[in-house]
Amino acid sequence: SQKIEQNSEALNIQEGKTATLTCNYTNYSPAYLQWYRQDPGRGPVFLLLIRENEKEKRKERLKVTFDTTLKQSLFHITASQPADSATYLCAFNNAGNMLTFGGGTRLMVKP
């Protein structure tokens, strides 16, 4: 069955550094991949969507890559700030089915 994996261990980085989060998938060929941010006690909030024919997408300090050969997406936050601390979820789907979410990776940015 299709599977989407994110590192369940928290990622701790220093303020100002680039945070890189990984999302791997198996037994699937998604056409779309999305990244969401979730803060404690809140619902996920959409950040970026990337299509299978796009290698990279940027939005301000955020960058997402999509490598269909490696079956992997990388999510980068440059010049990270303590306010970026949250859990980041990746999700994928095709034109005909629902989003499947990964378990999320918690990011802690220390001042």
Add this chain to the structure above:
Amino acid sequence: DTAVSQTPKYLVTQMGNDKSIKCEQNLGHDTMYWYKQDSKKFLKIMFSYNNKELIINETVPNRFSPKSPDKAHLNLHINSLELGDSAVYFCASSRGRFGANVLTFGAGSRLTVL
């Protein structure tokens, strides 16, 4: 002005009780969803409605019954609550279904079954 609102935010109840969670969206979206987030933070789709029509019904016990009176509302009723039902339930909506549609989530309803 909250886009997707769900009530109640917290619900504590005894095993065997019946409870409901309500959800409303003011975004004009056609599709609404219920997701369950367990203690390991996995978000699992439970149901999806498109213009009041049920389009997704994942493997969920039939003690869970969604109801969509109109496309702006999707309620979740749970009968005979069990300990394993304890989780955070998220309502979400999107403009269309599947594909490149982005989800807008509510703040979640934390259900605790004692």
